Each structure stands twice: as structure tokens, then as C-alpha cells.
Amino acid sequence: MYSSGAEPLATSAKSLIDRAKQAAFLDTQGYTELQQIMNDLVGDLFSSSCSFSSQGSGRDAEVGLFLVGEMLSDPSIYRLYECGIRSAALVLCAMPLAIANVSSQGSNERSSVYSSQITDTCLSRLTSAGEEIIRRLDSAVASGSSNSNGAVEVADLLCLATVYAECTSEVVERLSAAGDDGLLQSPMIWKSAMDNTSAVALHIFKIFESGCRIHLLCLNQALKQQRQYHEQCDQMSKASGKLIVLVSAIFGSKTHLEQDAGMKRSLLLRFCERVLSVHKAMLGSAHQFKAVWESLCTIVTSFSASASFGSSGMCAKVYIQSCDTVRCLAEQLGVLLRRHNPTLMRDQKVEQRAMRTGAFIKFIVYQMSGLLSRIYTADSASKNGDGSNSMTFPAALAMAEDVLHELAEGRTRCGAALKTSTVVMDLVYPVISKHLAALFKLHLAPIVDYMDSLQLFVSSSSIESSGQTISQVPLITGVRHAATSREILRMLALDFSAFSADQQKALLTRGAG
Known part of the structure; x- marks a missing residue:
């Protein structure tokens, strides 16, 4: 339909x-045509190495980035x-990994400059798009969808948020595709590759942040009460959950x-805070929750910045x-x-929920074992037990x-x-x-x-002579139930060998020494 070459394609797209x-509207036909043109244009951009050679002007890349900016x-x-x-x-x-990885090397060569510009511009555009979608979706949900226009706007924005999460997930997967050699596995992502660009890690974190906010929107009561949004929210939850998992795996590598250099400490702290704000919303997916929580625990127990991550x-x-x-889950x-209806208790779904x-x-x-170990290693007071x-x-x-x-x-x-x-x-x-x-x-x-x-x-x-009852027996400080206090003591007695010789002596001689 359209002539080949970057300039004719760009003209048609514009x-x-x-x-x-x-x-103020793009119909289905126009959308399909524009997508096809952009596919061809991007394919043309990376089909030849001339744009990234020492002789290339970078004109094709500039045209593509300009069109992306116009659409957004x-x-x-x-x-x-x-x-x-x-x-x-x-x-x-679509950017070949060999080109994408050049941007992480901080070189002044033309190929590095072009790849850095492309990476920074596209990630920046995606970051801004995510923030804008969430802002509009928050506003639309807060305004309500009592009329047809409001309902259509919310539905369109939910669809847009899902597309955003899916597309950014594809980007993160692609830029991590080469394992240890992938762009997102390079320590250089924590630094700006060149002047007037942001560190790749900062872009990825902001995309992750948008993914978390999208995921939390799935639990919004105003949306949950509208049956017409249930399917869209489910799709949005899966897509944003995948994005959160992918970025968590990168930062936890x-x-x-x-x-501990540059912005890494502050950014990882912000990452951990964001995970803590969203983790309960991810309990609906065991796979996603476990992957994200494991990455979080790895970061706080393994990162070298002990001052910020210690006790x-x-x-x-x-x-x-x-x-x-855990208390909420308990x-x-x-x-x-404790459900009293035996029929319900025999129901397989109820049993599965209990097991889950x-x-x-x-x-x-x-x-928590790894967390405990690092906390008390960093805590000077723990050295004396x-x-x-x-x-x-x-x-x-x-x-x-x-x-x-609850178990009892x-x-x-x-x-x-x-x-x-x-x-x-x-x-x-x-456990x-x-x-x-x-x-x-x-x-x-x-x-x-x-x-x-x-x-x-x-x-x-004696208990008998004084009229004291078993309820008056002292409990471990901080424990409310006598049965639980006894159970904790029984556990410790069964695992008595876990204590050091000095601790065993202290317990057996009621704290002496």
C-alpha cells in the first residue's frame, strides 16, 4: 500500500x-494502517546498520522517534x-541486542550515541505515558461512571492501562533476553550514558512504579462494584503483575x-517501599507474589549498603x-x-483456599530467616544475645x-x-x-x-494451699494466651539443641550467668 523507505513511510504516518x-479520533482502519506503517518503518530502521555506522546521520531514528512523540x-x-x-x-x-547493549557502555562513538538516544527517548516516552494513563484513570474512576460517556472513558482507560503493562513487559523481557549480556543486566544502567539522558535504571523503576499503581487500581472498590469492568480488571491485573515480577527479577539480580554506587541505594530503597505497598494486592497470584517477595528479600539481605538496609x-x-x-493470613x-457448616468444609474450593x-x-x-540473620548481624545489641x-x-x-x-x-x-x-x-x-x-x-x-x-x-x-488456679500461671511477656505460651515453650524444648551451651545453661539454671 505504501512505498518503501523511511521518508515515504514517515510522510504517510504523519x-x-x-x-x-x-x-480528535482514530478509527479502526486508521489505527491498523498506522500500526502497519510503524512496523515497516521500524523494520527499515534496523534492517540496515547504516544508521548506526560512523557514516550514518541518524536521520531515520530521529524520524521514528518524532512520530512516536506525535502519537503520544x-x-x-x-x-x-x-x-x-x-x-x-x-x-x-526491534532494536538488535548488539545495538541496545552499546548504549550501556557509555561510549562517545556514533553508534553508542544513537542507541543511547533511542533507548532514553523511548523509555522516557513510556514512563510519561504510564503516569498520564494512571492520572486519567484515577480521575475517571473518582468521577464515577454513572453516565454512558463516563463508562466508556473508564473502559477505554482500563484497556489502555493493560496495553501499557503488556508493552512495557515485552520491553523489559527483550532488554533482558541475553541473560548476563543483556542491557538491563549491565551495571551501567545506574548511570547516565550521556549528557541530557537519564539512567536506564531510573526509567525502568518509573515503569515499575506505574505497574504497581495499575495493579493497585484492580482492587479499587468503585471498579470492583461494576461488573462490566471485572474482565478488564482481571486482564489488567495479570499484565501489571507480570511487569512487576520482571522488574523485580532485574533489581534482585x-x-x-x-x-553501592550512584543512585542505586536510593532507587532500591524506593523499589522496596513500592513492593511493600503493593505486595498484599498480589496475593491473588501465588507465582507472582512469591517471585516479587523473594526478590525483595534478596535485595534487603544482599545489598551492600548496610546502613540503609540493616537492623x-x-x-x-x-x-x-x-x-x-502473616498475621492477616492467619x-x-x-x-x-472455623466454618461451622460441614458441607462448606467439605467443599474442595474451601480446602484449597486453606491450603493456599x-x-x-x-x-x-x-x-524471614534471612531477614532475621541480617538484622541481628547489623544490630550491635544482638552481639550479647x-x-x-x-x-x-x-x-x-x-x-x-x-x-x-488460629491453628489450635x-x-x-x-x-x-x-x-x-x-x-x-x-x-x-x-517453619x-x-x-x-x-x-x-x-x-x-x-x-x-x-x-x-x-x-x-x-x-x-503451693497452688492448692493458696487457692491459685492454672490461669494465674505467668505467661511469656508479650503473649496473650496461656495455650500459646505453653506451645511456644514446648517448641523451644523440642528444639533445645538449637541454643548454644551458654544459653542452655542459662535456661536450665533459671537465667543464672
């Missing part, structure tokens, strides 16, 4: 773009804006955790948030296990109590679901027991104090 802007200049024309997003992603995905920093924050998330698990929730608890608590300056202990104790209490309640009240309750307990109990042993090994004082209190209680007078 004509379609101008017509769409004049009409008016977000109110949704189909044109979508075409701009797809075209920006297409340029980055060994290459990016070895050196009083992000590592402790992630640990405390882990405790809070509450959900308790509700499932138990698996989440096991996974999170398992990850005290750890009193850390806020992690009360959070962990409250978490363990809630989990053990489930076993006594679950009726027909006893088998399910037993299986869940077998799933969760060992909780092991973590408690590790926790008290680092923070022995509460158990020593308990042993002292118990001895004073017993030696003051």
Missing part, C-alpha cells in the same frame, strides 16, 4: 496522525495514544547488588511487614478452618501467637475439616517452630525472665 488529531502528544485520543505506546515499545523490542533500616521494615502479612486461615493460605504463611516465614533495641521481636512474637492460636482453634472447632486443619498445621507448624527457635536464640531474655517468674510463682506457695 498524515494519518494529523488527520486523527483534527478529528494527545492522550485524549485513546487509539492514537495506544499506537504511540505500541510503537515506542516496538522500537525497543546479583549484578545489581554488588556495588534499623529496610531489612527490619520488611521483617515487620512480613509479620503483619486470621483468614482461622475463618476458613497455609502455603503463603510457610513461604513468608521461611524468607539481647537485641533489645530491635522492634522485630515483639512483631515476630505477635505473629507466632496469632498463627499458633481450627483443630478444636473445625468439625468435618479436621483433616484439612491437620494438613495445614503440618505445613505451617515446622514457625524453627523460626521461633532462631528468634529466641538471638533474644533469650524473655524466656529467662519467664523461667524466673515461673519459679517465683511455684516457690511462693
